[in-house]
Amino acid sequence: MRDDNVIEPEGRLAQNFFFRLLKTMNAEGEHSDYAKAWSAEHLAERLFGGHSQIDLAMIQTVPMFDLYKDGLDAVDRQYELVQLEPERVVFCGGTDPMLRGLNTAMHDIDYQITQLGARSIKFYTAHTRGRSWRMDDPAVAYPMYERMLEHGVNLAQVHKGNPLGPEPISALQTHDVGEAALAWPQMNFIIHHLGVPYEDEAIAIAQRYPNIYLSMSTWINMIRVAPRLTAERFGKALRGVGADHILWGTEAPLGPHPQDLLDWVWDFEMPEDLVAGYAYPRISDADRANMFGRNLLRLLDLDYVNGRLVPAGAGAPDEVLVSANATR
Template sequence: MIFDLVVHVHNLLRENLTTPAARVATPYVHRNLQMYKRGLETIPPLAQAFRVPPDPQVVYDKIFGHGSEIDYAMAQVVPMFDLFAESPEENYQRVYELTRLAPDRIVFCGGTDPVLRGVNTALRDIEGQVSDLGARSIKLYTAHAGGASWRMDDRYIAYPMYERMLELGCNLVQVHKGDPQGTEPLDALHPRDVHQAALDFPELNFIVHHLAFPFEDEAIDLAARLPNVYVAMSTWINMIRIAPVETAMRLGKMLRWCGPEKAIWGSETPLWPSAQALLEDSYTFQISEDLRRGWDFPEITDDDRRLMFGHNLLRLLDLEPLPAVGGPRSPVGRIA
């Protein structure tokens, strides 16, 4: 079973990126995309890069089309409302439209922000997304420009959201950590604030995205010690072609300390041009023998892959592993 944790329906049109924070973040993000996609597709000039209107059908095709072996995906709201000119409601609806294209294959992950939206509105967002749109998880961003950052362990801002989620039967919290986008403060991207939140809410599971790089050691430490903290492989695994040694080091540290049961694969589609190409690169990836010998990293086994690329997320969502519904099976799929 291949379950892609991270897909989006970004609106990156120029008219949606008019805020002061977006004007700083856009060139930075574009440079990163140029690096990640090296060798996979031609990147248009910066002036043309973000001219494609957001279309759920296009994203669906990038995930499941062209012989894709991906069986399920989670469509995630991006609550970086300080970057976007559009309303949060437009953001929510577009992601939900992707879910509606294949409700048996795409899980909706809602999102909100207790500072940019206010706590009361954030609580209403969560209730509407879970009760009306079927959200199985909520995505959060703690780091914002202009002094709007907040902490996951804030008892007055964050904890009411967790309590409301539990009341509604939704127990999976996801948070963007590390991977700075522009002017947001690095300190707010550090995963340290997940620690107390995870201790105070043992009924919730927390997924720390992007391995919180450049704070990857701290994220790995949290996931190793706390039973309800997990790490997402999104964004850093996308460097697997251009930085295989760095990727192997991150994988090795993660597997040595956390084990494969704490890691979850995601593609970041559509920012990544081909989810299937990334799946093939990352599923078959192996840590070299010299790194395993020199750093005591484990060899990646088929059982490890089974967990990281699907079954960990199925378990967190309390879903049964159903017969594969994806496209034609290649050797990657036969291994799975």
Template sequence: MIDNGFVIDAVTHAYNLHPTNFRAGRYAESLAQLIWGLHSSLSGETHRVPTEAGFLKDWSVRELAHILFVESGVDLAVHHVLPLRTLYHDGLCSYEKSLEIKRRYPNRFLVYAGVDPLRGTAALEDLEQQAEELKPHGLKLYPAAWLGESFRHTGWRMDDPSIAFPLFERARKLGIRNIAVHKGLPMGAVPIGAYRVDDIGGAADVFPDLNFEIVHGGMAFLDETGMQLSLFPNVYVNLEVTGALIVKRERWFAESLAALLKWAGPAKIMWGSGTVFSHPQPALLKFWNDFQLPDDLVQVAGMQVTPEVKRMILCDNYARYAGIDVPAVKASIAHDEFSRLKARGDIQPYSYHEGRHD
């Protein structure tokens, strides 16, 4: 919590970035290097993993939970199954890790299923299995995959009736209402077309009973993203990576947030750290304690980022989006292992080590 305010982190990842997990050679390495580069360039000195080897590893579920709930002000987090199996043997964030999270920390995490739509019928079957075992709150998608022996980067569109719509129909049948899609941030040195947002509206229009969550909202295509928010009541943005900009690129963050606010106000913007991409605490503290839009950007946004607006972004919007009973979750975690560890105080970043008991 921050000043007794409940914090929901709408996207987190227990990555397996170790080179032994690379399947597609230079493409897997390129994406891993992109993630490492973002971590090292956007993290402050006190919350940066000092070496590439120390970051490019298989992050455990327990490490992720400790970072979020002991070392930071996050109270509830969302973990995504990542379906990048053409790049990484386990998809980058494995299904098995989400199963472990579901078993060990049911009061601290929500989970999203993850499938590759380009697998066709196999993707539908995969979703069926994950829905049965995970009982997910959402579905995470990537708009491209690397196909064939040459690992050709191949994109697809959210408004494609033959690729996307059967998956959305199956999700709806399974009771999954929240569809999160990676946008705005190409996955390495690849064509950017698949990462644009002009296909979101077509999906939102055909499936008005589903919610569509633009992950990395505000990193690029600002006006196009904001227009989707203003036109469709079922379109939202998640600030994964965008939120981390506040630590060392505050003006960039401010411009992105102002551009989103000017179109639809704050009610559809949700906080996401992407941990372990970056440590969540520096951005959280700076956003809550210090951040204000400069006067010129207040004129763009039409508002200032008040404490009320910050609470909406850090908690209320996602709670409404996913149907979270915040008082019930607060009660369930008030005296759990993470709350007890945090109460000891003086917790250093990245201080959990496998094999050592807390």
């Protein structure tokens, strides 16, 4: 969020949104200086330092090239956290077939998977000035899925809902993810941000496709400042897709400190009136174990054994695992 990375005027609108959102999310906690280049060491300390109970993080590339020159941060800078903490951090790459061009996007996928070890690729479909695209576009999206599968990567993630700047809000709807999931059953798809304000739509789509998952990112950060609203969204998601299709996400380092957020959400219990009045399920310890790390490990075909990531089946997984789906 450095000023020299902002593209005017679109990026400035997104910048103002970010700062308003951060002020709201951090109303009861710390306020940090986000408009600077954070080092990998700084982020690692925030995630894993002190009394942190976080074992695993996924660092995500944020390819918002219509708002920020390097996206929200450059790919190689994101990868620095993996180099610093290779036993605890999984790399998620990212690209954009419209803003980068499809040929360059394919090159990005090749490079990020083969050279940086990306286990997933993140996409943004909603862009300014008529440059939006769809996850079910055979000419734009499907060649990227095919290339990912050629490299053995079957996990695509997409920003839906949560408008950041002047992008058309209609492009943030989730219909296209359902069509992509139907056409590509060998792929898994993660919808970020619950598609808010289209959360009912996102849940209705995800509950019908076993290869679609929902991330807690952003909306869960409001659990202290908007507890009722967050409980209702949480309950809808749990009732709709179940705890085995929901993934923890912190937006770290944005928002509350990731350990604080972990404590608040881990201790959350579904209000009794929402259980009785809306059939929202209570949350078991097994549900928490799935949402806070095991679901992501299953999607990545990994286990976490003796404090390090290993291929699934290489050893008995540690009993406790907490992940932070992190963006820097």
